[in-house]
Amino acid sequence: MSDFLLDPDVIFLNHGSFGACPKQVFGEYQKWQRELERQPVRFLQRELPGLLSDARRQVAEYLGANPTELVFVPNPTFAANTIARCLPLGPGDEVLVSDQEYGACRFAFQFAGKEKGFRVVEQAIPLPVESNEAIVEAFWQGVTENTKLIFLSHITSTTALTLPVKQICQRAREAGILTMIDGAHAPGQIAVDLHDIGADFYTATCHKWMCAPKGSGIFYVREDKQSMIEPLVVGWGWGPEKTFHRENEFLEHHEWLGTYDPSAYLAVPAAIAWQNEFVTDAVRQRSRDLARSAVELAAQIDGIERVHPDSFSFQMGLIDVTAKQVEADVLKSWLYEAYQIEVPVIRWQNRTFIRVSAHAYTTQQHIEVLIQALQAIDSSHGPKRS
Incomplete structure (x- = not known):
């Protein structure tokens, strides 16, 4: 994270939207x-x-x-x-x-x-x-x-x-x-x-x-x-x-x-x-592993499913949270306000997806916080259902 200008207090899992520019x-x-x-x-x-x-x-x-x-x-x-x-x-x-x-x-x-x-x-x-x-x-x-x-x-x-x-x-x-x-x-x-x-x-x-x-x-x-x-x-x-x-x-x-x-x-x-200097094959593989880890761990939660086989995605992973019956904008706001997670929640074809991006600054701890948040959706402190 120190190579980037990103706010260290935010778990930034949204490189895919606008990227992040190194210092x-x-x-x-x-x-x-x-x-x-x-x-x-x-x-x-x-x-x-x-x-x-x-x-x-x-x-x-x-x-x-x-x-x-x-x-x-x-x-x-x-x-x-x-x-x-x-x-x-x-x-x-x-x-x-x-x-x-x-x-x-x-x-x-x-x-x-x-x-x-x-x-x-x-x-x-x-x-x-x-x-x-x-x-x-x-x-x-x-x-x-x-x-x-x-x-x-x-x-x-x-x-x-x-x-x-x-x-x-x-x-x-x-x-x-x-x-x-x-x-x-x-x-x-x-x-x-x-x-x-x-x-x-x-x-x-x-x-x-x-x-x-x-x-x-x-x-x-x-x-x-x-x-x-x-x-x-x-x-x-x-x-x-x-x-x-x-x-x-x-x-x-x-x-x-x-x-x-x-x-x-x-x-x-x-x-x-x-x-060429810093994003080596090892860095890309680590980022892919983190994105895929997020998908795998999330799919173990009741009501959450994976969408693609690993071969169809790289540094972005897709998580299907449709069964949780939470409006996309409500879930996105809750993830940010309650956990400081910046991640897109997408509504497509009557399905609701979380798209996780991982890059050189992403850590396993960031993924773990996301999983904790997804596990808490059904709790009394979770987002309001639609």
Whole structure:
């Protein structure tokens, strides 16, 4: 915990929502902010193009892509809006998503669909899952001759389920269907090789499991698909007087959105360096063991069940507390107020889940306090039932 800025009085089991930035990386972030304010014109007009280029190069190497295939964005919601607005989708077309997609990104497609006339089709992936092959077959039941785009999470936010995106992207390519993968929870939690996955478009946060500052994400577009992607925000890069990347229209259109603070983007290489030095395989395995321990111990409590086999989750674990009949917001507030546990309680498909995240700062004692709290739900001091 000492490497992070987290409040030591809070049991933070919610790395998945917004991440946590190590002090070392946050210091780099503040360094760039000071550089910006020291001489804004020099920094933004003369130095920033080269700095962003170097940062993109390091991120591309980390994620198995070419530097000219990705740009920084504030978050995956921004990238989802870009795709939903610019792809040539119209009446009769369908965008296929699973029933476990992140709400904000799903809303981006639903909003654009109302304007452009295409449909967003949700296909159920039943829980519990049995195998990757079963997931692919269940999801593919939603594909029709009208399916033009598949939008799918790499690791779902709602259910902490790792999906076989490589297999789905390969099958989609064979069928002539475009694919966009929401990898918000993937980089930093699992190894990501974008060329190996084979998606046409991929977006991810850097501020979650990569532990970069808030407001840093990436938007990857295969080189042969870049001509399809128009900028969500039109700025100087779109005009006849080019600014940064005269040789690459994709970067030119998407990298300069007007005056903004790029410090979070420029600190991402520091986050990668921190990951490489401190988040070893042993640290990741320990974090996975803690998350899985939380699930196993919780499942021994009457009325609480596990959802996924261990092979489908990594540093996040899902606990089903539906049978406890406690409203999600009531349970979340009670866990924080009574035990200082910060953890998401999610309502999905008439079921109530606790999603536990574990990282380098998580301890076995943190898990034990969570289990004590879950054991106390049925007591007179527990949360009020719905």
